[in-house]
Amino acid sequence: MTIAADISLAQLPLREELRGQSAYGAPQLQVPVQLNTNENPHSPSPALSADLVSKVEELASSLNRYPERDCVELRAELARYISEQTGIEFSRENLWAANGSNEVLQQLLQAFGGPGRKVLGFQPSYSMHPILSAGTQTTFVNCPRNKDFDLDMDAALAAIDQEQPDIIMVTSPNNPTGNITDIQDIRRIISAAPGIVIVDEAYQEFADTPSACELLVEFPTKLVVSRTMSKAFDFAGGRLGYFVAAPAFVEAVMLVRLPYHLSAISQAVAIVALRHSADTLATVAELVSERERVSAALRSYGYQLTESHSNFLFFGVFHDQHAVWQEFLDRGILIRDVGVKGYLRVTIGLAEENDAFLAAAHDIAAKNL
Structure with missing residues (x-):
């Protein structure tokens, strides 16, 4: 028996701006x-x-104690990793860690957003950005991407000038489209921004382009670079995200973070994963190669794709993308309908999974393109 199962969400005193919204999933x-x-x-x-x-096993006997509150050892390991990746020397004071990049972004919005403040984003992009904004009572303003899903820089700069956003979010490589925003365009956005700019680099390890971390010396009071171990690392279940920024940004999120927000186990296993980064990142080159193979095959079948710098492909164009999504599912292939008219997204998997997807895509192309 489920207690009070007949009570609906509409009967609860929910905040008005959350009514009618859908949970991420x-x-x-x-x-x-x-x-x-x-x-x-x-x-x-x-x-x-x-x-x-x-x-x-080593930690088990001490789980009666709270974890190290400020994740000092973990942040030092993250600083070592990001310094190796970018060729820029960072210290633990430049790093912050949380339960996935979603919590990182939420903490930044708690510190720099809120009632009366605005976030400017460029959709289609990561669907959690508007959700996190709503959850922190920060107004989300969308400046739509162009028909190729790139940033329209003239429109972006005009929106910054008109809206005067407190926070700007740029996702590069972009999810769900996979394309990048050139670092010079990111520099122009930061230069024009009246507040802070968060560059979401969840898929940066799959790209062959410079990281926005290169701009941190130039814009120490404006720029935060968000990262995750969920994508390139074999570690989505570990739920570890982080940001790179001036130490003052770390001080800012410490004002809003929950006490002991990262468990002792979360910190410890992330440290172990970072110390094995050579093993985990060895799979990145393989996935990039598979991405190019799958991309070429899809193009040969007649699909249109954006140029991906991530571990997924965004492809179409369909009259009814959800019906096509169902056709793939009927063949035992689960991909993603992200709600962008005419397009679907597929993650790059193991070679045999990609072969199964391509076999289905070949048959479906004959019916839908």
């Missing part, structure tokens, strides 16, 4: 090929798994 269906959530399809290496088990 991708379908979680048990089918042979699941290519809808942009995870790395490779399991953690045996060496990493063994170290994780050993570390958790």
Whole structure:
């Protein structure tokens, strides 16, 4: 028996701006090929798994104590990793970590957004940006991307001038489209911004372009670069996101973070994963190669694609993309309908998963293109 199952959300005293909204979520269906959530399809290496088990066993006897509150050791490991990745020297004071990049973004919005403040975004982009804005009572303003899903820089600069946003969010590589925003365009946006700019680089390890981290010395009071271990790392289940910024931004989110927000186990297993980064990142080159193979095949079947710098492809064009999504599902292939008219998104999986997807895509192209 479920208590009060007949009570609807409409009967609760919900904040007005949340009424009629939908919760974030991708379908979680048990089918042979699941290519809808942009995870790395490779399991953690045996060496990493063994170290994780050993570390958790070591921690077990001390779980009666609260974790290290400021994640000092983890932030030092993240600083080492991002310094190696970018060639720029960062210290732990430049790094902040939380439960996935979603919590990172939420904390930044709690600190710099709120009632009477605005976020400017460029949709279609990560669907959590408007949701997180609503959750922090920050007004989300959309400046639509152009027909190729790139930023329209004239429109972007005009929107900044007109709206005077407190926060600007730029996702590069962009989700769900996979394309990048050139670092010079990011520089122009930061220069024009009256407030802060958050560059969401969740998929940066899959790109062959410079990181916005290169601009942190130039714009220390304006720029925050958000990252995650959920994509390139085989670590989506570990839920670890972080940002790189001037130490003052770390001080700012410490004002709003929950006490002991990262568990001792979360911190420890992330440290282990970072120390095995050579193992985990070895899969990135393979996924990029598979991305190019799948992209070429889809183009040969007649699909249109945006140029992807991520671990997924955005393809179409369909009269009814949801009906096509269902056709893939009927063949045991789960991909993502993100609600952009005419387009679907597919995550790059293992070679055999990609082969199954391409076989379905070949048959579906004959009917729908």
